[in-house]
Amino acid sequence: LKPIRCECPPRVRSSRLEGAMPPVPEHRERQEASAEAELTTQQLQRNFYWFALNFAVNHGVVTTPLVLSTSVLAGDAGYVGNALINIFTMVASFFLGAPLTGTLGLRGGVLFGMLLYCIYAGLFAVAAYVGKDGKDNIGETAKQLQLIIFSIGSACGGIAAGVLWTAQGAYFSRTVDLIHQLEGGQRSALTSKMASRFAILYLVCEVIAKLLWSLLSYLKVPGWVNGIIYTGAGALALVLQLNSFNLSSTGPRTAVLQKVKAAASLWTDPVLLMVAGINLTFGFSAAFMNGYINSQYTSPQLGSFAVTLLAAMTALFAGIFSHVFGYVSERVGKGPVVCMGALSFLGIPFCFFALKCCSGWDWALVVLYILQGSGRAVYESTNKVTGSFAICFFLSSSLKGPTLAWIALVLAAITPFGYFGAVALRKQQARRQDCTVALAANRA
Numbered sequence: 001l002k003p004i005r006c007e008c009p010p011r012v013r014s015s016r017l018e019g020a021m022p023p024v025p026e027h028r029e030r031q032e033a034s035a036e037a038e039l040t041t042q043q044l045q046r047n048f049y050w051f052a053l054n055f056a057v058n059h060g061v062v063t064t065p066l067v068l069s070t071s072v073l074a075g076d077a078g079y080v081g082n083a084l085i086n087i088f089t090m091v092a093s094f095f096l097g098a099p100l101t102g103t104l105g106l107r108g109g110v111l112f113g114m115l116l117y118c119i120y121a122g123l124f125a126v127a128a129y130v131g132k133d134g135k136d137n138i139g140e141t142a143k144q145l146q147l148i149i150f151s152i153g154s155a156c157g158g159i160a161a162g163v164l165w166t167a168q169g170a171y172f173s174r175t176v177d178l179i180h181q182l183e184g185g186q187r188s189a190l191t192s193k194m195a196s197r198f199a200i201l202y203l204v205c206e207v208i209a210k211l212l213w214s215l216l217s218y219l220k221v222p223g224w225v226n227g228i229i230y231t232g233a234g235a236l237a238l239v240l241q242l243n244s245f246n247l248s249s250t251g252p253r254t255a256v257l258q259k260v261k262a263a264a265s266l267w268t269d270p271v272l273l274m275v276a277g278i279n280l281t282f283g284f285s286a287a288f289m290n291g292y293i294n295s296q297y298t299s300p301q302l303g304s305f306a307v308t309l310l311a312a313m314t315a316l317f318a319g320i321f322s323h324v325f326g327y328v329s330e331r332v333g334k335g336p337v338v339c340m341g342a343l344s345f346l347g348i349p350f351c352f353f354a355l356k357c358c359s360g361w362d363w364a365l366v367v368l369y370i371l372q373g374s375g376r377a378v379y380e381s382t383n384k385v386t387g388s389f390a391i392c393f394f395l396s397s398s399l400k401g402p403t404l405a406w407i408a409l410v411l412a413a414i415t416p417f418g419y420f421g422a423v424a425l426r427k428q429q430a431r432r433q434d435c436t437v438a439l440a441a442n443r444a
Helices: 025-036 041-072 077-095 097-104 106-130 140-183 187-218 223-241 256-266 270-274 277-302 305-332 334-353 362-381 386-396 401-443
Strands: none
Touching (some): 041 077, 077 097, 097 106, 097 140, 106 140, 187 223, 187 305, 277 334, 305 334
């Protein structure tokens, strides 16, 4: 590749895409593009691993408080906070992700999201410190303070997720583009290989983060101290991320209003509503596991350390099952995979009602977390929607544990019917469209 010429040659250090900030944004983009042309495949690959590792560490330390909040914080603070983080994720994805990434740049958008994630983890530590005497031993004033602090932190976490994942996707795509330009070959194969490596780093860091919290809890380290440690780890990953390449964005910038209209238009399609069953099922199942099973059975029977230990098992099996389901989906389609996910979610309330779970189960409770991991693998690989997840957490603050289990059971049972109905409806719509095109062609 020949370097792109510009009127003012940029001053760029060969090891990092940094230099004097020009006054005109177009000049900055040309400088970054010229510097990118000097990079080798090895430099881009090393930068990708560095970027992915710091991203995974930062995200891993944040997902741990998300799992613990309903069993650590008093009252409805955990439920409301988890609902808010999902709502703000959805809003930020629609309204803030693309504009902020376009303004701050790909790396700047990632750094912005990682910073807000650190604020989320830090405010969780503050909320946990307010209730350091135990969630059952604090007064109403402390409960309200916990709710306010964690709600603010959850809003920051939601905005972080909406911006961070938008910027991460664009950064990943740009890295693939640059390596593909140098190596050639099939871009789809390169994308799949790099996505797989990113997923491995992401999964490993999430599992390690949960296992480490479990170890600290087993050693009787207070939860608020763990929160401070994890906030520090996230902040360290943020600082180290500054050494990643400042890659340029390419392609036309989409107007915010245009993006919102495109997203809103999808909700008029009945097919989207028919396949939403797996999202709602996962939302109520997660609320049942995190808010009821963790606090009523796992923590009392096994100790508080077991909550994050078994949550790590959920993440681990989600990663394992995602590969299994991916293999099955390539050969027989998504229908059987959706059925397996629904069956996994169905197994949790089945154990609760039919097998009289969970008093005295002790470590046999791991079965529920494995089932949750299997269902999560299907949820994250199909039509993941944060809005339905948020609704589930808001409702779960006023619903009792068995009620959540019944809702998850019913939703899991009807999910396959909704999916296959959506497939049939989509085929019917395609046939109508083909007929319309054929009639138009005959008239012409």
